[in-house]
Amino acid sequence: MLAAAVADLGMAGRPNPVTREYAARHGNEYLEAPWCQMGVTRWAHKSGNAAAVLPAGDRAYTVWHAEDGARLGLWHPGTAEALREHARPGAVIYFDWAGTDRRAAIDHVGIVERNLGDGRVQTIEANTGDACKRRVRGPSVIAGFWNPPYEKEDDVGAKEMWQHELKVPFGSAENPSWQAGNLLVNAVKLVLEQRKTLAELGAKVDAQTAAIQAMAEAMARQDSEIDVEALVARIQQEIGRIQVRLDVSDA
Amino acid sequence: MSDEEAALTRQFVDRHEWGPSEADEEEVLQRLYGDPDEHGIYRGQP
Numbered sequence: 683m684l685a686a687a688v689a690d691l692g693m694a695g696r697p698n699p700v701t702r703e704y705a706a707r708h709g710n711e712y713l714e715a716p717w718c719q720m721g722v723t724r725w726a727h728k729s730g731n732a733a734a735v736l737p738a739g740d741r742a743y744t745v746w747h748a749e750d751g752a753r754l755g756l757w758h759p760g761t762a763e764a765l766r767e768h769a770r771p772g773a774v775i776y777f778d779w780a781g782t783d784r785r786a787a788i789d790h791v792g793i794v795e796r797n798l799g800d801g802r803v804q805t806i807e808a809n810t811g812d813a814c815k816r817r818v819r820g821p822s823v824i825a826g827f828w829n830p831p832y833e834k835e836d837d838v839g840a841k842e843m844w845q846h847e848l849k850v851p852f853g854s855a856e857n858p859s860w861q862a863g864n865l866l867v868n869a870v871k872l873v874l875e876q877r878k879t880l881a882e883l884g885a886k887v888d889a890q891t892a893a894i895q896a897m898a899e900a901m902a903r904q905d906s907e908i909d910v911e912a913l914v915a916r917i918q919q920e921i922g923r924i925q926v927r928l929d930v931s932d933a
Numbered sequence: 934m935s936d937e938e939a940a941l942t943r944q945f946v947d948r949h950e951w952g953p954s955e956a957d958e959e960e961v962l963q964r965l966y967g968d969p970d971e972h973g974i975y976r977g978q979p
Contacts (some may be wrong), residue, residue: 690974691976692970692974692976711939711943712939715942715943719942741938742942743941744941746941760961779952779953790951790952796965802955804961804965810951810952811950811951815973815974816962816974817954818957818958818961818962823952823953827960
C-alpha cells in the first residue's frame, strides 16, 4: 500500500492518472473531482489490498470511506493518545480542518507512512495542494483513522527495500558492519543454496545407481544365470515402493 | 458507483482547502527524507 502511494509522489493537477483510473470505472464526472479518496482507492488496488482497504468497494467520497472503516469496528478518534498507540503504517487517516472528530465533517484523507510517536503522523496524501505529497499532521486536524486488516505486512516493496539499503555506504563509520542483506539478495542466496542441495542429492542418487549396477554385475559373475538388467530393474522397482519422509523442518 | 456519491464528491471541492500545515513540517520531512525536489516533493527513501 505504501509502495503504491510512494510511486505517486509528485503527481499533480487534474485530470491525472488517479482521476482517470477512477473515471474509467465510474464515469467522467470524476475526472476533475477532488481526488484524495480516489488516491487511496487506487493504491489499494495497485497493491492488492482492495479487500482490506475497500470493504464496501471503490470510494471517492471520504466520509463514506470513513464510515466503511467504522462499520468494521476499527475506527479510532483523532486524539494524540490514540494516534500514538494505534496509528500504524498503512492506516487510513481522515482530516477535519475545523478540528472535530466527527466523521460527517471530514474534509480530506491520506495514509499513514510513519507514526512520529509524539501524537503526530507523517502521511502520504493525494490532492494536497492538488498534488500527491508527504505531509505531517497532528491531532488538531485529524478526525480519526482506522487500520485496514492487511493480510500481509504493509511495508515498502522489494524495489524500495533494494534501493534503500543500497544507499547505505558499505563499511561507513556510521555503520561499519553493514552488509548487503536486503530481500532480493537473501532470495538469491536461498535459491543458490537450494541449487547446491539439489545437486548434492542428485550426485547421491547417481552414486547409488552405480553401486546397484556394480553389485548386480558382481553377482552375475558369481552366477551366470543372473540377468543383470532384470536384477537392476527389480531393485529399482523395490526402491520405487519405498516411501520416505522428507525432513522439511527448520534446522 | 452511485450518482449520489458523484454529487457528494463534487460538493467537496468548495470546502476543500488542503488544510493547515504543522509549523515544523518542512523540518520533519527534511530530516526523514532529505531535501525536496524542485516541486517541493519529498521523494527520498525513509
